[in-house]
Amino acid sequence: MRYTFEVKDYSLQKTLLSGQCFRWQEKKGGFWGVVGNSVLSVKQLSSGLVVDVYKGSISRRELISYFGLDVDYDLILSSISRDENVKNAVKKYRGYRILRQEPFETLISFICSTNSNIANTRAKVENLACLFGTQIGDQFSAFPDVKALADLSEEEIMKAKVGYRGKFIIETAGQLLKRDILNEVDGSKDEKAVELLTSLSGVGNKVADCVLLFAYNRFNRVPIDVWMKRILIKLYGQSEKAGYEKLEKFSQITFGKYAGYASHFLFELARKGELF
């Protein structure tokens, strides 16, 4: 099955190799990855995207959702470009998009990201999928479902090299098995959503915001990681010891309704050493 999407200003490279998702790999001519239970190959055209469904099935509507093709990108860019630094970042990084990923996978992935780096996180997430997810074809695996992770012993999950996060992952999956918090988040206002997410083991403010931004597309959420903090201190005169909420609030006021989008442009540039 093949889908084509006409879209301008969409860079697969910038989007899929950014720090928002962890399972895409670039091969000759395209990107390969797993979305839900489908193995996809995605190629960049000047006029848009071509998605080949290699295994499993997925609808056009689901792809539009996943790749975030249903947003007004021009509106977002013009909104965040009112800030000069962001405007500059957008010039160099135009085409970067925020995906709309599956919440559970996003949640576990960002638990894995804590006190780690992106490359290492990718390995952990891939290990979890290979070891505990349903195999699709001979080279890919779906991300494991809630029950598959909840049922693991600490010893078993250590095989995925997730380190001390293993306990958090098992506990969080167990909590979700008892109560469908990720569904409740969907209908909750931001403050309540953060409260629900941070009630999960291994989830603090930063991971909660990543989930809200990358899985629920709440573009006003601004994950304050070490990079964003550096940016806010060096470029916006914020205090070294400002707390999380203060920095996020400042970002929302400074960058506006799509502050999360703005922060990711700055983040991607900063971590490449192109911002300072």
Add this chain to the structure above:
DNA sequence: TTCCAGGACCCTG
């Protein structure tokens, strides 16, 4: 060898 990486947790003061 030591330090650090998209932090969170737990314990003190």
Add this chain to the structure above:
DNA sequence: CAGGGTCATGGA
């Protein structure tokens, strides 16, 4: 609630 130590793992 602010400030510390601690937590596996891999790469520089």
